[in-house]
Amino acid sequence: MDQFIEQIVTGLSIGSILLLVALGLSIIYGSMGIINLAHGEFVMLGAYAAWVFHTYLGLGLLASLVPIFLVVAAFGWVIERYVLSLLNNRPLDTILATWGVGIMLQQAVRLSVGSELRYVQLPPALSDSMDVFGISVSSYRVFLFVASIALFGATWLLMNRTTVGMKLRAIIQDRSVAASFGINAKRVYALTFAYGAGLAGLAGALVSPLKSVSPDMGTGYVVDAFMVVVLGGVQSLAGTVASAFILGELSGGIAFLQNDTVAKAIVLLAIVVLIRFRPEGLFTARVRA
């Protein structure tokens, strides 16, 4: 029984990291239709930002979260403004362009900071462990879980309860009609992309104490996060949450029964089959085309 609970908790922990990374991707893909292959690099930038703030400014991880969000969001804003907005009606090309941007960011970091592994300290207040359902779990993992849910909540509020969110939803439905009502679509898109990038930066900063920080750390995340978004369904934030935890539990469970490689292969295969039969994702209602 203990082992079972331990598995569930491991799955939740994997799931919360997946959710953190996937949230920004989901916003960008769901609202703008852009497959952002540079997303992993935004995660990496966030992790490096955490390292820089800590090493050069002596800021703790928790204190630097807001500046990290702003820094990576600024990167995202610039990239949307000067690269992606030029590719308005070429969705396949955005994959290529964002991939190129990702390579540039990776190389720029490698050239300026170096490719050695960097380490970020756990916040001292969260470095102990606590009791959850009778088993001992690191406090930081619990914190990650809470943080991922909180960020999801904030994003949901932003999308559904603010003017910017309403404008964005209007643009998603019909860009030209929205524009004729005086909504500046370009500006809203740039802000959306910046917000998604900022979220990725936060994700990178938050996972940085658990994993080592390196220029190519983002590559693994972007594939996983993408699978979460596809499984959850485009334009469904709640679906993203559900699929993040489903995938977390699934890969945790299969990895326990078989091994990591088999787990990864089975999850990928399942997603391939899913795309074929339900391209709109598990958690979206069918809409009229």
Place this chain on the structure above:
Amino acid sequence: MPSNAPHSSGLQRLIAQLAPLLIVCAIVFALPVLLNNDFLLNKVARYLVLGILTISLGLSWGFGGILNLGQAMSFGLGSYAMAMALKLKTVPVHTGASGLPDFMVWNNVQHLPWFWEPFRSLTFAIAAGLIVPALVAAALGWFMFRGRVTGVYVSIITLATMVVINLVIIDQQSYTGGFNGITDLAQLEIFGVAFDAYGRATYYLVASCVLLSLLVAFAFTRTKAGLIVQAIRDHESRVRYFGYDVALYQIFVFALSAAIAGLAGMLYTVVMEFASPTFLGVQLSLSVVVWCAVGGRQSLVGAFLGAVLVAGMQGALSESAAFLETWTLVMGALFVLVVLFLPKGLAGLAQVVWRWIVQRRQAAGRGVAQGVGQTEGST
């Protein structure tokens, strides 16, 4: 008023279209005369093989509109088929019963697995290197295109499938050599000709395959099926309303492209003298997309040159680590610029420049003719 454009016959057009292809192939065949260096020749042969791989992507992406992010899967399958046959031809130092490959002995495999058995025949291996990728692609194509999966989702499925196969190959170490791949291979020998990786024979084999793949791909784009494939790329549902079986054509071009990639994979094993899971890795697969986009996805020769130039540049700079790092950064920027401003790649740029030159010459010619006419009129 007669049209000013020269009215060319079909044959003339065909020659004009074939000219760049033949010129490039002539240069490829002439290179060994200029490059009297076996090491360099081997390197060039490597880039040519990557060029063939990129031609195969150009066929499915540029002409079929199918952005296959897992093109290296077919490449890897071809490369393993060749490596398996060449491995069985070696005389290993540590053999178990019945000449087992060394890595199987290390992994305590007692008998040659059934799927290795037929690879004792080189003919079978070469056929498998073409047919297995084509069949896998046809099955995957059937799975996707019968379900009318399009665009981005095709890219995700192909990428994910490749990663799965890559993971399986790494995981099944006792049958595939795992992470290390298959190394220490025998030399390829066909009809008594030995293909040493650093020899002229190998280079000419690769060069002939370049010519062959370019011609096959070019011929396909000019058949009726090839035209329908391009029509599907431009407007899928319109072709469907005409009554064509869209999925069938997509499956065909997808499988043909996979077979060419399989050919490239087999050659790569001969040139590199090993097969490795990185041959069907994400890194290579995405690089192929870059080469294709830079060279020009809608031009077969362009795609080929894109691969040879970019991969060659990268290889030349890889002697120094600092250079390579900077080059990768420049490469990323170049790629973004090409995607933004040259969606048809360098081949598209060359076309624009060529047309501009022709127009200017025509304009100049007309100007002279008019001038002559006026002087004649005045006298």
